[in-house]
Amino acid sequence: MRNKTKRRISYFLFILVMSIVLILLIRNHGARNKAVSEQSSLPEIQAQQVSLAAMTPVQDQSPKVRKFPFPYEGMLAISSDIDSTSVAEFEGYHRFLNTKEETPYGKGLGLDIADSAWMYNVDNYSDQLDKEGHHLDYSMSYFQGMDPKTIKDADKIIHYFKVGWIDSLHTFGDFSRNDQQRLFTRNLAEVAWQEMKTSGFMPKVWINHGTVTNVQNFGAYNPKGLFQYQAGDDPKSPYYHTDLTLNNGIKFVWNSIGMSQFSYEDPLYPLKLRDGKQVWGFYRYTNDEVKGKKLWTWETHELPRQLNKQHLDEVFQKGKYSIVTQHLGKGYDSLVFNEKDVQALQLLKSYQDDGKILVSRTEHLLEYARVNHHIAYSIYQSEGKFYINLTKIEDPVLGGSVPTLADIRGLTFYVKDPGKYTILLNAYPLFEQDIQRNEADKTGSKSIGVKWFEPDYTDYTK
Numbered sequence: 001m002r003n004k005t006k007r008r009i010s011y012f013l014f015i016l017v018m019s020i021v022l023i024l025l026i027r028n029h030g031a032r033n034k035a036v037s038e039q040s041s042l043p044e045i046q047a048q049q050v051s052l053a054a055m056t057p058v059q060d061q062s063p064k065v066r067k068f069p070f071p072y073e074g075m076l077a078i079s080s081d082i083d084s085t086s087v088a089e090f091e092g093y094h095r096f097l098n099t100k101e102e103t104p105y106g107k108g109l110g111l112d113i114a115d116s117a118w119m120y121n122v123d124n125y126s127d128q129l130d131k132e133g134h135h136l137d138y139s140m141s142y143f144q145g146m147d148p149k150t151i152k153d154a155d156k157i158i159h160y161f162k163v164g165w166i167d168s169l170h171t172f173g174d175f176s177r178n179d180q181q182r183l184f185t186r187n188l189a190e191v192a193w194q195e196m197k198t199s200g201f202m203p204k205v206w207i208n209h210g211t212v213t214n215v216q217n218f219g220a221y222n223p224k225g226l227f228q229y230q231a232g233d234d235p236k237s238p239y240y241h242t243d244l245t246l247n248n249g250i251k252f253v254w255n256s257i258g259m260s261q262f263s264y265e266d267p268l269y270p271l272k273l274r275d276g277k278q279v280w281g282f283y284r285y286t287n288d289e290v291k292g293k294k295l296w297t298w299e300t301h302e303l304p305r306q307l308n309k310q311h312l313d314e315v316f317q318k319g320k321y322s323i324v325t326q327h328l329g330k331g332y333d334s335l336v337f338n339e340k341d342v343q344a345l346q347l348l349k350s351y352q353d354d355g356k357i358l359v360s361r362t363e364h365l366l367e368y369a370r371v372n373h374h375i376a377y378s379i380y381q382s383e384g385k386f387y388i389n390l391t392k393i394e395d396p397v398l399g400g401s402v403p404t405l406a407d408i409r410g411l412t413f414y415v416k417d418p419g420k421y422t423i424l425l426n427a428y429p430l431f432e433q434d435i436q437r438n439e440a441d442k443t444g445s446k447s448i449g450v451k452w453f454e455p456d457y458t459d460y461t462k
């Protein structure tokens with residue numbers, strides 16, 4: 001009898017101890033989760049606003065905005081269309097472009113070059129895709145074919161979007177057809193955006209793709225011209241989608257019009273759509289023009305024709321923006337780049353290493369240009385110190401917005417004595433580690449700016 005009671009007590013004690021251990025484990029796990037979430041929501045800027053009311057506004061000597069982040073005198077992006085690219089090809093050439101790893105092309109360049117992606121692929125041309133002999137249906141795409149219930153490379157696309165190796169949507173997909181069928185529908189766009197909102201794959205850059213059966217294209221419609229097939233912005237068309245597309249965050253659009261001009265004072269222009277909406281259009285260099293004939297340079301082995309000394313000097317010496325169109329993964333040789341392509345890319349890297357041209361993914365370049373041209377700010381003075389207070393992006397196309405730290409990355413102001421200045425975002429001071437004070441550039445003026453994005457050489461294929 002006594003033994004039985006003892007057993008009961010020890011059984012009870014055992015349960016009690018185990019419960020306590022379990023409770024502690026759960027609490028500890030919760031605390032760890034909390035710590036992680038607190039860490040990821042670290043404030044971008046300092047928590048305490050300065051009192052502008054106690055300061056004197058400075059009216060007469062507003063500092064000029066420098067055109068590019070210091071020390072650069074130009075900016076260049078490579079905008080790559082994802083046509084005929086397998087996941088393996090994509091990963092192979094981005095290891096060389098973005099990381100500093102040893103690769104089959106030599107040591108990685110560590111440049112910020114992003115790519116595009118699509119959701120569907122119903123291309124029925126029989127082109128070879130890669131060295132293994134796959135065909136176009138094996139191209140990197142989010143869904144299999146046009147079936148949104150079957151996932152293909154979604155995980156890879158979401159991953160590479162989040163780490164910055166993909167920044168553009170090459171329309172909803174490859175709808176090129178040799179039977180002239182128009183397979184795109186508004187419903188496919190609706191389903192795509194639903195999925196994209198859920199997964200977080202939400203690019204701001206849209207690039208038109210292909211020809212007449214790609215009726216989802218928009219931005220250059222002309223009833224008599226080559227682009228009469230474009231229907232994405234026509235509210236009367238079954239292919240209409242720009243209401244969804246613009247509402248879901250697309251800010252910058254390439255409308256299929258190729259340019260032979262290599263660089264621009266401003267890469268952006270207002271683009272009016274047929275549904276009455278407005279979005280930013282942007283220029284891409286796609287071809288040379290020889291005796292009135294177009295010579296397309298947007299193929300991988302044309303890289304030396306695109307990234308040569310003459311073009312790069314033009315960007316650097318004239319202080320321009322350039323967006324260079326490519327189809328980096330289109331070939332099917334075992335190596336995407338040949339020796340001359342590699343040399344052209346290395347030449348580009350040398351312009352960045354020398355502080356001449358900042359190489360940036362397309363989205364960051366376009367955002368920088370937009371904010372650089374439309375930032376509203378005012379200057380205050382107090383006790384010998386000056387404050388540049390950034391308040392609003394007065395965007396005439398997309399409407400006004402309150403800037404975030406990411407929006408103002410690289411923004412630089414000419415000032416006499418950078419040591420006496422600091423930068424505020426709606427009266428909140430930036431952290432010192434985000435501020436950069438610069439010596440005089442070739443204009444003879446010193447400057448203060450917000451630091452550009454930290455370079456990231458991580459090999460995200462691992």
Ligand SMILES: [Zn+2]
Pocket residue numbers: 081082083170208209210
């Ligand atoms: Zn394309």
